[in-house]
Amino acid sequence: MLRDSEMLVAAAQKLKDYEIKSTPQRQVILAYLMKSKTHPSIETIYKYLKKNDFNVSLATVYNTLQLFEQKKLVIEVAVDKTGHMRYDYFDNPHYHMICVNCGKIEDVFDDAYRQFEKTAALDTGYKVFGSQYEVLGLCPACQRKEDKISNPN
Structure with a gap:
Protein backbone atom coordinates (compact mmCIF):
# COMPACT_ATOMS: atom_id res chain seq x y z
CA MET A 1 0.00 0.00 0.00
CA ASN A 92 -11.67 17.20 3.06
CA PRO A 93 -13.59 18.42 6.14
CA HIS A 94 -16.19 16.05 7.52
CA TYR A 95 -17.71 15.01 10.79
CA HIS A 96 -17.52 11.74 12.66
CA MET A 97 -20.09 9.24 13.85
CA ILE A 98 -18.63 7.49 16.91
CA CYS A 99 -20.10 4.36 18.45
CA VAL A 100 -20.14 4.78 22.23
CA ASN A 101 -20.09 1.00 22.65
CA CYS A 102 -17.36 -0.36 20.36
CA GLY A 103 -15.55 2.88 19.45
CA LYS A 104 -16.03 2.54 15.68
CA ILE A 105 -15.59 5.87 13.89
CA GLU A 106 -17.13 6.65 10.51
CA ASP A 107 -16.58 9.71 8.33
CA VAL A 108 -19.66 11.60 7.15
CA PHE A 109 -19.21 14.07 4.31
CA ASP A 110 -21.95 16.70 4.17
CA ASP A 111 -22.11 20.18 2.66
CA ALA A 112 -23.84 21.37 5.85
CA TYR A 113 -20.47 21.10 7.64
CA ARG A 114 -19.09 24.29 6.10
CA GLN A 115 -22.45 26.05 6.41
CA PHE A 116 -22.50 25.33 10.13
CA GLU A 117 -19.06 26.96 10.48
CA LYS A 118 -20.25 30.04 8.59
CA THR A 119 -23.41 30.33 10.67
CA ALA A 120 -21.48 29.94 13.92
CA ALA A 121 -19.00 32.64 12.85
CA LEU A 122 -21.76 35.05 11.82
CA ASP A 123 -23.79 34.47 14.99
CA THR A 124 -20.83 34.89 17.36
CA GLY A 125 -18.43 37.18 15.54
CA TYR A 126 -15.65 34.61 15.88
CA LYS A 127 -12.98 34.19 13.24
CA VAL A 128 -13.08 30.45 12.56
CA PHE A 129 -9.77 28.61 12.15
CA GLY A 130 -11.24 25.13 12.05
CA SER A 131 -13.83 22.88 13.56
CA GLN A 132 -14.44 19.31 14.50
CA TYR A 133 -17.82 17.66 15.03
CA GLU A 134 -18.57 14.32 16.58
CA VAL A 135 -21.94 12.62 16.71
CA LEU A 136 -22.22 9.89 19.33
CA GLY A 137 -24.48 6.87 19.05
CA LEU A 138 -24.68 3.11 18.59
CA CYS A 139 -23.43 1.64 15.31
CA PRO A 140 -25.69 -0.85 13.48
CA ALA A 141 -23.63 -3.85 14.69
CA CYS A 142 -23.92 -2.79 18.34
CA GLN A 143 -27.63 -2.10 17.87
CA ARG A 144 -28.10 -5.67 16.62
CA LYS A 145 -26.17 -7.03 19.62
CA GLU A 146 -28.27 -4.93 21.96
CA ASP A 147 -31.48 -6.16 20.28
CA LYS A 148 -30.37 -9.79 20.71
CA ILE A 149 -29.73 -9.24 24.42
CA SER A 150 -33.08 -7.55 25.04
CA ASN A 151 -35.02 -9.89 22.69
CA PRO A 152 -33.29 -13.30 22.94
CA ASN A 153 -36.01 -15.07 20.89
Missing part, protein backbone atom coordinates in the same frame (compact mmCIF):
# COMPACT_ATOMS: atom_id res chain seq x y z
CA LEU A 2 2.60 2.59 1.04
CA ARG A 3 5.25 1.66 -1.49
CA ASP A 4 2.86 2.90 -4.18
CA SER A 5 4.83 5.72 -5.77
CA GLU A 6 1.65 7.60 -6.74
CA MET A 7 0.53 7.70 -3.10
CA LEU A 8 3.95 8.88 -1.94
CA VAL A 9 4.00 11.57 -4.64
CA ALA A 10 0.51 12.69 -3.53
CA ALA A 11 1.69 12.79 0.09
CA ALA A 12 4.78 14.81 -0.88
CA GLN A 13 2.56 17.29 -2.74
CA LYS A 14 0.23 17.63 0.27
CA LEU A 15 3.21 18.34 2.49
CA LYS A 16 4.28 21.05 0.05
CA ASP A 17 0.73 22.46 -0.09
CA TYR A 18 0.67 22.72 3.71
CA GLU A 19 4.21 24.17 3.82
CA ILE A 20 5.61 21.19 5.71
CA LYS A 21 9.17 20.09 4.97
CA SER A 22 9.00 16.78 3.11
CA THR A 23 10.96 13.84 4.53
CA PRO A 24 10.60 10.15 3.68
CA GLN A 25 9.14 9.50 7.15
CA ARG A 26 6.57 12.29 6.84
CA GLN A 27 5.62 11.13 3.36
CA VAL A 28 5.01 7.54 4.44
CA ILE A 29 3.09 8.55 7.59
CA LEU A 30 0.88 10.90 5.58
CA ALA A 31 0.39 8.31 2.83
CA TYR A 32 -0.74 5.82 5.48
CA LEU A 33 -3.27 8.31 6.87
CA MET A 34 -4.51 9.24 3.39
CA LYS A 35 -5.23 5.57 2.63
CA SER A 36 -6.53 4.58 6.06
CA LYS A 37 -10.25 4.23 6.72
CA THR A 38 -9.78 3.26 10.36
CA HIS A 39 -8.67 6.44 12.19
CA PRO A 40 -5.53 4.79 13.57
CA SER A 41 -3.69 5.49 16.81
CA ILE A 42 -0.01 6.43 16.94
CA GLU A 43 0.76 2.87 18.01
CA THR A 44 -1.21 1.39 15.10
CA ILE A 45 0.65 3.56 12.58
CA TYR A 46 4.01 2.73 14.16
CA LYS A 47 3.36 -1.03 14.22
CA TYR A 48 2.21 -1.03 10.59
CA LEU A 49 5.28 0.89 9.44
CA LYS A 50 7.68 -1.33 11.40
CA LYS A 51 5.97 -4.48 10.13
CA ASN A 52 6.43 -3.21 6.57
CA ASP A 53 10.13 -2.40 7.05
CA PHE A 54 9.91 1.38 7.23
CA ASN A 55 12.68 2.86 9.35
CA VAL A 56 10.72 5.08 11.73
CA SER A 57 10.64 5.46 15.50
CA LEU A 58 7.58 5.82 17.71
CA ALA A 59 8.81 9.33 18.63
CA THR A 60 8.97 10.25 14.93
CA VAL A 61 5.38 9.10 14.40
CA TYR A 62 4.27 11.06 17.47
CA ASN A 63 6.15 14.24 16.50
CA THR A 64 5.00 14.01 12.88
CA LEU A 65 1.35 13.69 13.90
CA GLN A 66 1.71 16.67 16.24
CA LEU A 67 3.15 18.73 13.37
CA PHE A 68 0.40 17.59 10.98
CA GLU A 69 -2.20 18.51 13.58
CA GLN A 70 -0.70 21.98 14.11
CA LYS A 71 -0.86 22.54 10.35
CA LYS A 72 -4.49 21.26 10.28
CA LEU A 73 -3.62 18.40 7.93
CA VAL A 74 -4.81 15.80 10.45
CA ILE A 75 -7.01 15.97 13.52
CA GLU A 76 -7.22 14.03 16.74
CA VAL A 77 -10.56 12.28 16.65
CA ALA A 78 -11.25 10.46 19.88
CA VAL A 79 -9.73 8.33 22.55
CA ASP A 80 -10.39 4.64 21.93
CA LYS A 81 -11.22 2.06 24.60
CA THR A 82 -7.51 1.41 25.18
CA GLY A 83 -6.92 5.08 25.98
CA HIS A 84 -5.13 5.88 22.71
CA MET A 85 -5.90 9.00 20.68
CA ARG A 86 -6.99 8.29 17.11
CA TYR A 87 -6.03 10.39 14.09
CA ASP A 88 -7.72 11.32 10.82
CA TYR A 89 -6.47 12.85 7.57
CA PHE A 90 -8.59 15.99 7.33
CA ASP A 91 -7.97 17.49 3.90
